[in-house]
């Protein structure tokens with residue numbers, strides 16, 4: 001799917017599918033590595049994608065992660081259908097988590113995901129409609145190479 | 148120290164990545180919480196963990212970890228082992244518990260993340 005000034009690829013993520021959780025982000029990392037983007041930027045993008053993917057698996061019914069590459073940036077647009085987030089300010093605080101014991105046993109539920117997505121982004125936006133779903137848009141700038 | 152030194156110090160079994168044992172490891176961290184690893188981990192990290200599901204391997208790959216050490220005799224699950232093999236991520240498994248594993252490596256001079264970062268300053 002071509003978008004203006006960039007190439008997009010859409011990945012489907014299934015809620016509660018803990019076995020596959022993380023596979024989309026691993027794939028995104030591979031794609032970025034093949035293109036030859038700076039490894040520090042790839043690492044930040046992969047971390048943001050992984051945390052967003054885990055949140056869909058843990059909390060939502062389903063969602064998509066759209067990876068868009070432009071000459072100057074990597075965009076990650078994450079949209080899910082799920083319970084949404086009532087209080088985004090609270091959810092963004094380090095340590096706030098509603099994860100269940102099952103999720104904690106899997107190594108998640110530290111309440112670090114959303115703050116860490118923001119930390120690894122150059123631009124970060126989150127919006128949510130309770131009862132409908134949540135959207136996160138992340139941009140990572142690519143270092144401009146002098147010509 | 149090298150991964151081979153880590154293997155010997157922890158009397159560990161090599162689950163995969165035998166060919167990379169001579170590579171150097173400069174920093175280590177330990178956690179069972181993957182989002183802490185994602186937040187505080189760093190490239191080249193030796194990750195010690197008691198969490199042996201596929202998420203531990205995926206997390207290690209996402210943060211560009213050097214290798215994973217499972218403590219308390221844990222082994223990766225099938226999906227994790229397959230991915231580690233594909234990506235060439237070395238995995239060791241030691242029967243020692245977390246505290247002792249970390250203590251042994253630290254006392255032999257393998258720094259934690261904060262020490263490592265402070266050295267660089």
Ligand SMILES: Nc1ncnc2c1ncn2[C@@H]1O[C@H](COP(=O)(O)OP(=O)(O)OP(=O)(O)O)[C@@H](O)[C@H]1O
Pocket residue numbers: 051055056058059060080082083084085091092096097098099107108109110111112113114115134182183
């Ligand atoms: N996509 C989502 N849909 C609904 N609720 C969400 C979503 N993402 C996050 N939340 C809510 O925000 C809280 C904080 O999310 P965050 O990712 O920061 O931490 P966590 O997922 O609980 O733990 P961690 O990410 O450290 O494993 C979650 O516990 C959950 O209540």
Ligand SMILES: [Mg+2]
Pocket residue numbers: 051054055109112113114
């Ligand atoms: Mg999370």
